[in-house]
Amino acid sequence: MRTLAIRYVLGDVPRLIASLAGIAFVVALVLVQAGIYSAFVGSTTLLIDESDAELWVASRDMQYLEITLPLAYDAVRKIRKIDGVAHAEPLAIRSAIRQSPSGRLDYVRVVGFEPAGSSLRLGVPPAALASMKIGDFAADAAQLGALDASGIGATGTIRNVKARVAALTHGTQPIVSPTFLYATMDSAVAWSPLSLGEIMGGAPAGDSPINYVLVRLRSPADAPAVSAAIEHAVPGTRAFGRDEMAAITRAFWVRRTNIGFLLALGAIIGALGGGVVVAQILYISVNEHLREYALLKAVGIPDRALYGAIVWQAVALAVLGYVPGVVVSLVVVAIARAARNLDLAATPTDALLALGVALLICVVAGLLAVRRAVRVDPALVFDA
Amino acid sequence: MPDGALIEARALRYRYPRVAHEDALRGANLDVAAGEIVLLRGHSGSGKTTLLCVLSGLLTAQHGSVRIDGVDLATIGTAERTRLRLDRFGFVFQRFALIAALRARENVELLLRAAGLSAQDARLRAAATLDALGIGSRADRLPAELSGGEQQRVAIARALAKRPSIVFADEPTSSLDSASGMEAARLLCALARDENAAVVIASHDDRIAPLVDRVVEVTDGRCS
Numbered sequence: 001m002r003t004l005a006i007r008y009v010l011g012d013v014p015r016l017i018a019s020l021a022g023i024a025f026v027v028a029l030v031l032v033q034a035g036i037y038s039a040f041v042g043s044t045t046l047l048i049d050e051s052d053a054e055l056w057v058a059s060r061d062m063q064y065l066e067i068t069l070p071l072a073y074d075a076v077r078k079i080r081k082i083d084g085v086a087h088a089e090p091l092a093i094r095s096a097i098r099q100s101p102s103g104r105l106d107y108v109r110v111v112g113f114e115p116a117g118s119s120l121r122l123g124v125p126p127a128a129l130a131s132m133k134i135g136d137f138a139a140d141a142a143q144l145g146a147l148d149a150s151g152i153g154a155t156g157t158i159r160n161v162k163a164r165v166a167a168l169t170h171g172t173q174p175i176v177s178p179t180f181l182y183a184t185m186d187s188a189v190a191w192s193p194l195s196l197g198e199i200m201g202g203a204p205a206g207d208s209p210i211n212y213v214l215v216r217l218r219s220p221a222d223a224p225a226v227s228a229a230i231e232h233a234v235p236g237t238r239a240f241g242r243d244e245m246a247a248i249t250r251a252f253w254v255r256r257t258n259i260g261f262l263l264a265l266g267a268i269i270g271a272l273g274g275g276v277v278v279a280q281i282l283y284i285s286v287n288e289h290l291r292e293y294a295l296l297k298a299v300g301i302p303d304r305a306l307y308g309a310i311v312w313q314a315v316a317l318a319v320l321g322y323v324p325g326v327v328v329s330l331v332v333v334a335i336a337r338a339a340r341n342l343d344l345a346a347t348p349t350d351a352l353l354a355l356g357v358a359l360l361i362c363v364v365a366g367l368l369a370v371r372r373a374v375r376v377d378p379a380l381v382f383d384a
Numbered sequence: 385m386p387d388g389a390l391i392e393a394r395a396l397r398y399r400y401p402r403v404a405h406e407d408a409l410r411g412a413n414l415d416v417a418a419g420e421i422v423l424l425r426g427h428s429g430s431g432k433t434t435l436l437c438v439l440s441g442l443l444t445a446q447h448g449s450v451r452i453d454g455v456d457l458a459t460i461g462t463a464e465r466t467r468l469r470l471d472r473f474g475f476v477f478q479r480f481a482l483i484a485a486l487r488a489r490e491n492v493e494l495l496l497r498a499a500g501l502s503a504q505d506a507r508l509r510a511a512a513t514l515d516a517l518g519i520g521s522r523a524d525r526l527p528a529e530l531s532g533g534e535q536q537r538v539a540i541a542r543a544l545a546k547r548p549s550i551v552f553a554d555e556p557t558s559s560l561d562s563a564s565g566m567e568a569a570r571l572l573c574a575l576a577r578d579e580n581a582a583v584v585i586a587s588h589d590d591r592i593a594p595l596v597d598r599v600v601e602v603t604d605g606r607c608s
Contacts, residue, residue, distance in 0.1 A: 001494070001497075001498070003486065003490060003494075004483060004485060004486060004490075004494065007485035007486065008485060011485050291481070292481075292483050292484070295477075295481045295483070297466070298440075298442055298469070298475060299469060299470065299473075299475050299495055299542075300466050300467065300468070300469035300470025300471070300473065300495075300498070300499075301466075301470065301495075301498050302463065302466055302467070302470075302498075303466075305498060378442050379437045379442045379443055381475075381477055381481050382433050382436070382437055382442070382477065382478075382554055
């Protein structure tokens with residue numbers, strides 16, 4: 001029966017191509033949607049993932065990377081004195097509007113940090129970061145268009161202060177956030193005197209407030225003990241582990257944007273569409289071979305063998321359609337990478353998921369179609 | 385009727401639902417002994433094919449009974465009837481009913497595999513049966529590449545390869561020219577005798593009569 005099932009699949013080339021196109025569409029859709037999801041969610045935590053800091057010290061009320069309350073700069077000094085801390089540095093996240101020489105405006109997120117010995121890994125030579133002066137910034141190369149900048153050296157202004165592209169980073173820009181400008185703390189303060197959260201009032205006195213203290217631990221160090229010591233030394237803060245910080249940020253964006261639900265909805269609708277195509281094609285195939293199915297029933301082939309034959313057809317279609325689907329998705333990934341520097345590559349788990357979806361829709365479509373075959377009157381084969 | 389008939393049909397009445405206003409079978413009786421070859425002879429519409437369908441369990445008579453080896457078909461379920469057809473019956477159809485996508489030997493092997501033979505045994509048995517019918521050299525051809533006579537021989541091989549107790553043949557000569565038709569009927573009867581299989585042939589072809597053990601006339605849904 002497997003031979004028969006495969007022959008039915010391969011026997012009609014135009015129908016086979018139509019089936020494979022439907023399945024390939026579903027597979028490509030699932031893979032691209034999964035890639036978009038991964039790229040979106042992954043991009044929200046690039047700054048965190050690409051840092052050497054084991055602890056991110058922030059206000060207890062921190063919602064996610066970009067929404068938190070300010071800390072006094074003095075927190076850095078206190079944390080540096082704690083046993084087990086190898087390095088502590090400030091990080092400020094502020095908002096501003098940059099204007100290019102042609103007058104174009106871009107809403108930007110200014111990440112103020114201390115370049116020398118920083119825990120941030122921006123993919124920029126340390127010397128280039130260390131030489132940044134007030135008014136200089138590094139930004140992702142993919143954002144040059146948004147900044148209306150031609151490349152390194154391009155200038156603009158933020159609050160009438162020079163804002164010049166001094167270095168280019170790669171793969172550091174969250175998809176949904178404003179353009180991230182990485183600059184010295186002095187530049188950040190100059191461009192945006194009020195830190196995020198200060199609009200609520202009650203800014204700490206003294207030095208310009210910051211939002212995070214990034215901490216690298218001495219090796220070996222008891223991370224929970226150091227965290228407790230930090231939280232004790234700087235009341236109102238919490239020391240978030242890097243993974244925890246990333247998880248909080250990812251969860252915020254997933255919840256805020258409903259992106260998982262929306263992409264899954266798109267994939268489900270696509271899968272249903274592809275499933276209908278496959279079901280129709282299998283149903284037509286069953287109808288065309290109805291007399292042969294009647295023969296099989298008449299000579300004593302049990303229904304379960306007929307179900308088996310159709311399921312085999314469905315599995316063959318799913319596997320054959322999966323390959324071009326993966327190829328299409330790879331083409332889409334390449335286009336996204338070339339056009340927008342977006343990495344939409346699906347994970348191996350996503351690839352397995354897409355294969356599972358293809359198998360599921362084909363088997364369901366096959367089972368819907370086979371009902372016609374198992375209900376056929378076997379006496380039909382006696383009709384002259 | 386001999387005691388212990390392999391097929392024992394009594395007072396069969398059958399009316400096709402939503403098709404005819406009259407009974408296709410009107411109290412048909414028939415007994416067939418093991419190894420016996422019987423020709424059901426009658427004109428078109430006389431009820432021959434309907435009788436074959438009822439005897440083989442493909443249709444269930446509204447009245448009367450069919451016993452196969454003492455087992456009343458009305459007392460067994462659909463799955464058991466299906467298994468009975470696979471294990472003990474062979475079928476030869478008027479239009480050969482070969483599966484177009486399968487080669488000649490694959491058409492034969494399909495049923496042997498379904499009946500439980502291993503792939504190798506099925507291949508050997510199919511090859512031997514096709515050889516016995518003189519078409520071993522055409523075993524790898526698709527049905528469309530075979531003549532009508534060759535296709536009918538493949539159909540006979542399919543029916544007999546699994547060594548059934550009973551072969552039901554519906555108009556086995558009518559889709560063939562005169563010579564091919566007779567050759568097919570002769571081969572069917574000869575091979576069935578070799579295998580000691582009972583054969584019930586429904587046909588209006590008088591030339592088959594000398595090949596069989598008994599001729600039963602079917603007229604207006606009755607046997608005489």
